[in-house]
Amino acid sequence: QVQLVESGGGLVQAGDSLRLSCVGQGGTIDAFGMAWFRQAPGKERELVAAISWHGVTRYADSVKGRFTIFRDNVKNTVLLQTDNPKPEDTAVYYCAADPVAYGIPRTVPSAYDYWGQGTQVTVSS
Numbered sequence: 001q002v003q004l005v006e007s008g009g010g011l012v013q014a015g016d017s018l019r020l021s022c023v024g025q026g027g028t029i030d031a032f033g034m035a036w037f038r039q040a041p042g043k044e045r046e047l048v049a050a051i052s053w054h055g056v057t058r059y060a061d062s063v064k065g066r067f068t069i070f071r072d073n074v075k076n077t078v079l080l081q082t083d084n085p086k087p088e089d090t091a092v093y094y095c096a097a098d099p100v101a102y103g104i105p106r107t108v109p110s111a112y113d114y115w116g117q118g119t120q121v122t123v124s125s
Helices: none
Strands: 003-007 010-013 018-025 033-039 046-051 057-059 067-072 077-082 091-098 119-124
Touching: 003 091, 018 033, 018 091, 018 119, 033 067, 033 077, 046 067, 046 077, 057 067
Parallel strands: 010 119
Antiparallel strands: 003 018, 018 077, 033 046, 033 091, 046 057, 067 077, 091 119
């Protein structure tokens, strides 16, 4: 079991950079596949990026080449570097943990057992 705490959200202008952080508390994230999801008003929650224990990554087509997911198992942290964000990236971003830590990361929210509280990212044009 692990509690996930996100930080780093806020208001950013299109083209600027923003880094989101997710720290595991009360447990270690190295037992999990980790991911960032997002949910915009009126839309379903969608995968942004995911990373397995051994570093295999997966990205939504809409963020490929702009966002990068990192994990530091020693620091118990997962980061999402958002470069060149666009107004359509505006959403609440959630960190999530999948008990299946190996292989190709899964994309559906139902595969993830633990979730953070979310952090708002707003991109202005």
